[in-house]
Amino acid sequence: MSITNLKKTQEDDESSPPPSVTTWPTTALAEVVELAAIGPCGKGCCDGIAAPATCPELRRPVARTWPALPNLQALVLGALSLGFFLGMWYLATHYRLDWYIRFNNIPTPGSVFEKALELWHKDQFLVNMGISTRRILIGFTIASVIGISLGLLIGRYRLVRQLVFPSLEVLRPIPAIAWVPMAIMLWPTNEVSIIFITFLGSFFPILLNTVHGVNSVDPVLIRAARSLGANEFNVLRLVILNGALPHIFTGLTVGMGVAWVSLIAAEMISGQFGVGYFTWEAYSLIQYSEIVIGMITIGVLGLACSGMIRLLGKLLMPWIKPHVGGEH
Amino acid sequence: MSLSGQIAIENASVSFGQGAARIDAVHEVSLHIEPGEFVTLIGPSGCGKSTLLNMVAGFMMPTSGSVMLDGKKIKGPGADRGVVFQQYSLFPWLTVRKNVEFGMRMKGLSDREPAARTLLGLAGLLAFADHYPDQLSGGMKQRVGIVRALATSPQVLLMDEPFGALDSQTRIVMQQILTNMWQKFRISVLFITHDIDEAIFLSDRVYVMTARPGCIKAEIQINLPRPRTEETMITPEFTRLKLQLRKLISEESLKAMGGELKDGGLEGFSVEVGASGVSELI
Secondary structure: OHHHHHHHHHHHHHHOOOOOOOOHHHHHHHHHHHHHOOOOOOOOOOOOOOOHHHOHHHHHHHHHHOOHHHHHHHHHHHHHHHHHHHHHHHHHHHOOOEOOOEOOOOOOHHHHHHHHHHHHOOHHHHHHHHHHHHHHHHHHHHHHHHHHHHHHHHHHOHHHHHHHHHHHHHHOOOOHHHHHHHHHHHOOOHHHHHHHHHHHHHHHHHHHHHHHHHHOOOHHHHHHHHHOOOOHHHHHHHHHHHHHHHHHHHHHHHHHHHHHHHHHHHHHHHOOOOHHHHHHHHHHOOOHHHHHHHHHHHHHHHHHHHHHHHHHHHHHOOOOOOOOOOOO | OOOOOOEEEEEEEEEEOOHHHOEEEEEEEEEEEOOOOEEEEEOOOOOOHHHHHHHHHOOOOOOEEEEEEOOEEOOOOOOOEEEEOOOOOOOOOOOHHHHHHHHHHHOOOOOHHHHHHHHHHHOOOHHHOOOOHHHOOHHHHHHHHHHHHHOOOOOEEEEEOOOOOOOHHHHHHHHHHHHHHHHHHOOEEEEEEOOHHHHHHHOOEEEEEOOOOEOEEEEEEOOOOOOOOHHHHHOHHHHHHHHHHHHHHHHHHHHHOOEEEEOOEEEEEOOOOOOHHHHHHO
């Protein structure tokens, strides 16, 4: 079909009087374009080259109907999974199982739930949650700002890399928790030293992933930007940053996880206030339900934080196709 | 706007590395492109075609000799020379329209959208203005690439095997679109290809390059009337040019592979051309 159309277009071109320079290219182009617009799906949405999968007309309905069923399935299976876990917890604690693992002192789901309702109405617990969240947000934000900017510079400029990277490589293997005594000595208040530990935990994953992201930017994109008149600042801001963004978000996700690990450890060791402190204090005071509540709270807060990063990533990177994992 | 976009390369040589590891990519090449002319460079792979184009683009400087645009020495990349790359080079994080607007944005132009839409319309891509590059086929991506390069109103369009990754059917359509856009914008084009049909179909003039170190082996004027169509490709003149170019190029391709063409047949491998490692193997 394409060939005959092409020939027809050309015959028309030849039989018509020689058009002026200003008019014919547009009309001839329109014909070529029309020809180009007829794709395999016959709706003119592809240009004859596109595989059916890239044809929006064909793709959309598939995308719309497909997820409906698995969503229900995922919901049922998810509920089953959680139900099984809660059931095992209940059975083990209700009958006070004592093999090698001892469930003697572990509270039942019911008593934990009752305690949680009670705590929810006390300000102190909410204050602990708020303080931990604030420490995470401050430490993580500072780590993101410094990690991303330094990562961009290290990735882009050899001079900066050679100057800064060696000392960072020396510091990197030291876990954030190992910094606790040093941090207490370094910083004027406990609060600042805990934030510093949180910062340290998230800083390296963010930095290293940013550097990796910068290195992964296709050099042809930089050349393209240059040939379109971009100066070095715009190359860095518009090409390198955007090109590295997927890796940066990997760094942020990992960094957020490590930030929580570091925060909880720091709170347990040196803290006043915070969910980590709350959990450790509950252990010291033999308040078994509170231990579990502390753990669950840490899990929920961590989940919420990584969810926020994922959401931010979706908002900032609308060009990334959603990843559907697991085909079977 | 006065007619500009004249490119003059004079005695340009490019070499990489130093001492024994020194490789001459291009040796004393002189060529010129007149304003509004469509010139193609053709030659065996690795002959330095891309090196020449990269010098005009400003990505690379000649080791000796000069590369000039409208009498001025080229010092670096710039929006006065649009580049279309062999690989897809659209910014994946920008929509098609924003990709086209990129150059105008760098120029500090406001009100970019109407201009971008007009250009996209000419390439038949208006319906895809808000798509991301990942959602386009290869042919569409290269069309956006051409439109993006034209959006800054350059004096010269540099195209490095832009259709190399496309299937032959798509190529023909792309060649038509390119010819039409070239005639509309009346800018100089330096086009690189290893496809002989493509070179003849598109060009006013074809330079044939030798195997490395690349230099100009022949310069062939293509006097086929325009507009050229598929019928042009079966005319005796087209066939004659094709044969002439094919002979010139196959000589060089064989040389590049280490063989030598004598009386139409292959005669062994010449030791002087092949690497020492190869001669030891023989």
